[in-house]
Amino acid sequence: MPRNIWSGAISFGLVTVPISVASATEDHSIRFHQYHLEDMGRVRVRKYCEIEDREVDQGEIGKGYQLTKEQVIPISDEELRDLPLPTAKAIEIVAFVPLGSVDPLKIGEGYYLAPSGQVTAKPYKLLRMALDRSSKVAVAKYAWSGRERLGLLRVRDDVIVLHAMRWPDEIRSPEELLPQPVEVSDEEIDGALALMDTMTREDLEGEEFQDTYTEALAQIIEAKREHREPPQLQEPEAEPAQIVDLMAALNESVQKARASRGEDADVHKLPKKTAKKQPAKKTAAKKTTKKAAAKKTSGRRPRSA
Numbered sequence: 001m002p003r004n005i006w007s008g009a010i011s012f013g014l015v016t017v018p019i020s021v022a023s024a025t026e027d028h029s030i031r032f033h034q035y036h037l038e039d040m041g042r043v044r045v046r047k048y049c050e051i052e053d054r055e056v057d058q059g060e061i062g063k064g065y066q067l068t069k070e071q072v073i074p075i076s077d078e079e080l081r082d083l084p085l086p087t088a089k090a091i092e093i094v095a096f097v098p099l100g101s102v103d104p105l106k107i108g109e110g111y112y113l114a115p116s117g118q119v120t121a122k123p124y125k126l127l128r129m130a131l132d133r134s135s136k137v138a139v140a141k142y143a144w145s146g147r148e149r150l151g152l153l154r155v156r157d158d159v160i161v162l163h164a165m166r167w168p169d170e171i172r173s174p175e176e177l178l179p180q181p182v183e184v185s186d187e188e189i190d191g192a193l194a195l196m197d198t199m200t201r202e203d204l205e206g207e208e209f210q211d212t213y214t215e216a217l218a219q220i221i222e223a224k225r226e227h228r229e230p231p232q233l234q235e236p237e238a239e240p241a242q243i244v245d246l247m248a249a250l251n252e253s254v255q256k257a258r259a260s261r262g263e264d265a266d267v268h269k270l271p272k273k274t275a276k277k278q279p280a281k282k283t284a285a286k287k288t289t290k291k292a293a294a295k296k297t298s299g300r301r302p303r304s305a
Contacts (some may be wrong), residue, residue, distance in 0.1 A: 191250035282286035
């Protein structure tokens with residue numbers, strides 16, 4: 001059972017839905033500590049006061065804003081909690097938009113919003129069903145951990161989910177990263193679409209979507225714990241050479257994708273780029289010219305010797 005990390009309410013016009021918040025995701029990564037290699041003693045980061053030149057414990061530490069090099073403005077947790085914001089105690093819905101209009105780059109961590117008690121069940125269900133039937137998501141503002149945030153509310157398995165969002169000015173422009181303009185043919189686009197068709201899935205279930213890195217790391221740790229040699233991991237494939245023939249690479253990718261799914265790997269080759277045909281008028285003109293030349297030649301009398 002995930003623990004509650006925040007309690008408040010969803011503000012939906014004049015409707016208020018008290019809720020509790022729990023994280024919707026888990027992190028299964030294997031984490032490491034730092035150790036002194038000579039004797040494997042734990043290396044820790046200690047917190048020191050620069051003025052008193054001594055280590056301080058967590059109870060002596062607070063927040064502050066450095067106004068100048070000599071002046072720091074202290075800010076307490078109580079002051080942050082009591083900020084005069086309408087979003088300090090509530091997740092305030094400000095708009096409803098189609099999900100497709102939200103840039104995925106703005107969407108962050110997810111949290112489950114649970115109704116706080118049976119009395120809240122009806123307004124909670126009302127909002128959940130309205131979101132579900134509208135095929136839209138709600139954009140909201142809320143304040144956690146000393147800052148106001150933007151959020152997205154959607155429905156997943158009959159539960160309302162809150163996704164943290166980035167503010168528009170937090171998204172960097174990719175203009176400086178764009179390559180120089182290049183030409184892409186219709187045949188190459190068709191080839192890419194054919195590859196996408198062979199790789200299309202109805203869900204994200206299967207061994208392709210397992211964390212093989214963490215599994216391999218766990219095997220190494222277990223082997224070392226038992227004082228045996230770690231398992232021999234499969235050698236990665238050689239780095240692909242630089243693409244010269246894009247159509248050939250797409251065709252080979254389609255065959256490999258179908259073979260990996262147990263389908264017939266003998267597929268028709270994707271269309272190759274062909275030379276453009278000359279316009280019909282020009283061809284007809286050439287034929288006419290040839291006929292006229294032949295007629296003119298046949299009409300001439302041979303010269304006498």
